Amino acid sequence: SVLAANGLEVTMWTRGEEQAAEINNQHRNSRFLPGAELSPRIQATTNMGEAVQGASAVLIVAPSSAMRSVVNQLKSYYTPDMLIIHATKGFETESLKRMSTVISEELECEEGHIVVLSGPSHAEEVVKRCPTTVVVASLDKAAADAAQALFMNAYFRVYTNRDMLGVELAGAFKNIIALGAGMSDGLDFGDNAKAALLTRGLAEITRIGVEMGANPLTFSGLAGIGDLVVTATSQHSRNWRAGSMLGQGQKLEDVLNSMGMVVEGIRTTKAAYFISQKYGVQMPIADQLYHVLFQDREPRDAVEALMGRDPKTEMEVMKLETWEQWHS
Ligand SMILES: NC(=O)c1ccc[n+]([C@@H]2O[C@H](COP(=O)([O-])OP(=O)(O)OC[C@H]3O[C@@H](n4cnc5c(N)ncnc54)[C@H](O)[C@@H]3O)[C@@H](O)[C@H]2O)c1
Ligand SMILES: O=P(O)(O)OC[C@H](O)CO
Structure with a gap:
């Protein structure tokens, strides 16, 4: 919603056909965000290629338990010029790995290439445009700056941090x-x-x-x-x-x-x-x-x-x- 408010075209990948149809036709996501009106700039698809291919940035927000399988599904559409951001708060319990490690392993890219977005941000309030502040962290300053520029607006204030490890652990x-x-x-x-x-x-x-x-x-x-x-x-x-x-x-x-x-x-x-x-x-x-x-x-x-x-x-x-x- 924040990205759409910033004028970007957003394609969500979702597993449910019904959910995708509801987002596309009624601009609602009633099970996960009841009552919220979504921007028509947000489209949804169950086809990962349609969602990700050619995108300049990919935001991954799967539950931690699904992270590896979701990233594995998007791997074939990944190109090194894509800005990869994740907002998932958890570990892979079997390996005790952080999400950025799981993503970099699956995409076979440097961990430094990945950005984590975290901070006090209940979706229910962000979608209502309540003032919210978050942090984007990456080992790569240019990647964190790019994520900051993508998300920042009048109600969504974004700070950068180089301590990706600390931000992931805290979240x-x-x-x-x-x-x-x-x-x-x-x-x-x-x-x-x-x-x-x-x-x-x-x-x-x-x-x-x-x-x-x-x-x-x-x-x-x-x-x-x-x-x-x-x-x-x-x-x-x-x-x-x-x-x-x-x-x-x-x-x-x-x-x-x-x-x-x-x-x-x-x-x-x-x-x-x-x-x-x-x-x-x-x-x-x-x-x-x-x-x-x-x-x-x-x-x-x-x-x-x-x-x-x-x-x-x-x-x-x-x-x-x-x-x-x-x-x-
Ligand atoms: N909701 C928030 O306000 C909020 C804010 C910041 C961070 N987060 C973090 O974002 C992550 C996701 O949380 P959420 O609130 O979107 O959870 P959610 O339970 O509301 O939604 C999870 C989504 O993932 C899908 N999903 C579940 N299992 C899957 C699988 N195996 N493969 C693919 N997709 C699957 C579900 O269908 C659903 O669309 C969590 O790590 C959470 O901590 C949530
Ligand atoms: O609803 P929770 O408890 O998963 O918290 C959501 C976010 O992490 C709040 O920032």
């Missing part, structure tokens, strides 16, 4: 904390608990992010604290809503069936559980959520376990840097 990990915040709200634990989850959640996201090689400042930016706040506090958030239903005692399977849309935080919690072990970095909130989601731990017991951890200093945000080291 993926925040969904875990949003699930936890929803769960806390579902348990009626109040505002103190939610503020604690957000703050300590950001601490653990930063800790693992820095250990993986990200710039700590990225986590104070739009992809970090910005997206964490919007996802953990907005009723638009599927992750928050799923967490809230779990907190109210519903079973994971029933919650997912009732959502009908991707809840990335579930798979990302599993990935984080293994990533934290791989890097030897503690992620206590992600760890407790893993036990709730996949090992039947009661949400109340998870909170008790978090509150009962050994006493800590708040300055242990990063594995190595204490405040003194950080300033020495």
Whole structure:
């Protein structure tokens, strides 16, 4: 919608004939964005070649679980002059790879060629042209600048960042904390608990992010604290809503069936559980959520376990840097 508002011709690829027909004929996408009026500049097709061949830019927003297969389908239409942007927030759970790695492997292109678009941006609000700010990150400055120029307009403000790793990690990990915040709200634990989850959640996201090689400042930016706040506090958030239903005692399977849309935080919690072990970095909130989601731990017991951890200093945000080291 933003690209169409900027005067570009947009062709969406979708798997459903009915969905494509609805977008083309009624300019609506009633299942995924009910109530929104789409621009006639947006056309949809179920034919990948029609959508991608000859395009100057390709925006990939498949759920993380489908990323490899979707990129594989577009591979034969890819040319190195296409600007490749993705806005998917998650990991490939089997390999623990980031989305830019999966895309570059499938397209056989440099990771630096890819741009990630992330930040606090619920589609429901963007399509209504509510003021929104996001970040585009790439190792290639020219690619990030090109993506910024494509998307930027009066209601959609785009910043650039060179820390693609940090932006991807922040966008993926925040969904875990949003699930936890929803769960806390579902348990009626109040505002103190939610503020604690957000703050300590950001601490653990930063800790693992820095250990993986990200710039700590990225986590104070739009992809970090910005997206964490919007996802953990907005009723638009599927992750928050799923967490809230779990907190109210519903079973994971029933919650997912009732959502009908991707809840990335579930798979990302599993990935984080293994990533934290791989890097030897503690992620206590992600760890407790893993036990709730996949090992039947009661949400109340998870909170008790978090509150009962050994006493800590708040300055242990990063594995190595204490405040003194950080300033020495
Ligand atoms: N919705 C938002 O506001 C928003 C904002 C920023 C980022 N994201 C990210 O975008 C990604 C997609 O989220 P969404 O909101 O569009 O999810 P969604 O569940 O609303 O839509 C996902 C789309 O992918 C399709 N799909 C599902 N499985 C597929 C498969 N195996 N192969 C091909 N297509 C498949 C679905 O049919 C649907 O059209 C997620 O990583 C999400 O975190 C979403
Ligand atoms: O609806 P969610 O929880 O998947 O969140 C969507 C976006 O990531 C918000 O920026």
